[in-house]
Amino acid sequence: ADEPRLRDVAADRDFEIGAAVAAEPLRTDASYKKILRNEFNYVTAENALKMGPLRPARHTYDFRDADAVVDYAREHDQTVRAHTLAWHNQTPEWFQEWDYTDGQLEDFLRDHVHTTAGRYRSRVDAWDVVNEAVADDGTMRDNLWYDAMGERYLDRAFEWADEVASETDLYYNDYGADGVNEKSDAIYDLVSRMLDRGVPIDGVGLQLHALHEKPAPESVAENVRRFRELDLDVQITEMDVAYTPADDPGDRDARWEKQAEYYRAITEVCLDEGVDTLVVWGVRDSDSWVSSWFESLTGDPLLFDAGNDPKPAYHAIKETL
Ligand code: XIL
Numbered sequence: 640a641d642e643p644r645l646r647d648v649a650a651d652r653d654f655e656i657g658a659a660v661a662a663e664p665l666r667t668d669a670s671y672k673k674i675l676r677n678e679f680n681y682v683t684a685e686n687a688l689k690m691g692p693l694r695p696a697r698h699t700y701d702f703r704d705a706d707a708v709v710d711y712a713r714e715h716d717q718t719v720r721a722h723t724l725a726w727h728n729q730t731p732e733w734f735q736e737w738d739y740t741d742g743q744l745e746d747f748l749r750d751h752v753h754t755t756a757g758r759y760r761s762r763v764d765a766w767d768v769v770n771e772a773v774a775d776d777g778t779m780r781d782n783l784w785y786d787a788m789g790e791r792y793l794d795r796a797f798e799w800a801d802e803v804a805s806e807t808d809l810y811y812n813d814y815g816a817d818g819v820n821e822k823s824d825a826i827y828d829l830v831s832r833m834l835d836r837g838v839p840i841d842g843v844g845l846q847l848h849a850l851h852e853k854p855a856p857e858s859v860a861e862n863v864r865r866f867r868e869l870d871l872d873v874q875i876t877e878m879d880v881a882y883t884p885a886d887d888p889g890d891r892d893a894r895w896e897k898q899a900e901y902y903r904a905i906t907e908v909c910l911d912e913g914v915d916t917l918v919v920w921g922v923r924d925s926d927s928w929v930s931s932w933f934e935s936l937t938g939d940p941l942l943f944d945a946g947n948d949p950k951p952a953y954h955a956i957k958e959t960l
Pocket of ligand 1: 685686770814846877928
């Protein structure tokens, strides 16, 4: 008999196993699509819903790629996570040169949130409303939104999203805040302040890019617990696992076993701590952002290899579920 599919094993557990998805291979790559629809029951648009791709000019939107990803997912009964409304990266080029006033920037963000979150209100389950607002040392990241509006840019972004998409879960999402550390302490304080101010935030996304550092699973568990005690949902939103020359066991099989153990441990944390969604940041190793962004890391951080075959990490997650 055929092996059960990962998505079915997950669904039996009321668990969502997701992948970040790009628009291009949905048009051109049959193997990519086959893995995606057979093995995952959850999808995040990797780039298509970022401001850069969406906003060719100040008053225009281009939803073609975003629609391609969202429509494909819905045709295949996959839940969609949308990423992201307010971020400092991947803004359009024209925008980076725009000499705006603070008021114009606020108006622009309001329109962006209303239009984008409104358009997808019935098609997506969750939004990363704000991405990466906190710096690694725990201070507020000094980005364009913060510069113009201060901390209330987060409040406003969540409120505007809630105005048009009250059924969608609204998340704060960040990296390097997976375990308990200075940065996750700061995020804990930030979302606590937002809750005190009555901001409609539903959850926190832990990206869990396990690249230069791999947070100890016990520390991730402790971190998840404290956010859940605030009555927030927690999801693992962008997981990948790569190795530096210093922690790479050397040969491929040993590395893939080690990687599988880490995926297994994080899946166990999810099941133990009430995290019902784990998203990996890409389908196959060859689709991953890691090797083009980090030259010194191994380029095989995901669940499927470049030849479309499942890796030990895939089996580890399936066995754990
Ligand atoms: C990455 C994409 O994977 C790349 O294709 C793109 O060139 C850069 O962004 N944190 C995030 C994601 O929130 O949006 C990033 O995605 C990876 C880090």
